[in-house]
Amino acid sequence: MFFLIEVRPGPNVEFFQYYTEEIEANTSQDAINRVQRANRGCQVRCCASYTNSGDPHSTSGDAMSPLAVIGILGLAGIVWLYVEFPFVMIPLTVVGIGLWIYSFFSNDEE
Numbered sequence: 685m686f687f688l689i690e691v692r693p694g695p696n697v698e699f700f701q702y703y704t705e706e707i708e709a710n711t712s713q714d715a716i717n718r719v720q721r722a723n724r725g726c727q728v729r730c731c732a733s734y735t736n737s738g739d740p741h742s743t744s745g746d747a748m749s750p751l752a753v754i755g756i757l758g759l760a761g762i763v764w765l766y767v768e769f770p771f772v773m774i775p776l777t778v779v780g781i782g783l784w785i786y787s788f789f790s791n792d793e794e
Contacts, residue, residue: 687715694725
């Protein structure tokens, strides 16, 4: 596994800007110990972990993001409206497209 380890200056260490190291180790404690040995006196903590060298925020490649789920449900809802109420949705679509085209070609500048 890969771990993102944040390193901050300790109380008896000269100040430096925080930084994050990517460490490959079996456990988070192994990764923290490895970084602590290289940075004596610094504060070290594990920020994230992941199993491949890709995005540290995704824990599984199969999982769908909540935004994707909302988008799919929204599209399914629109399709359902067209199937159940075509006599309402088709005229609304025609009027909406007509208004969009009118606003696109109208000259509102004075």
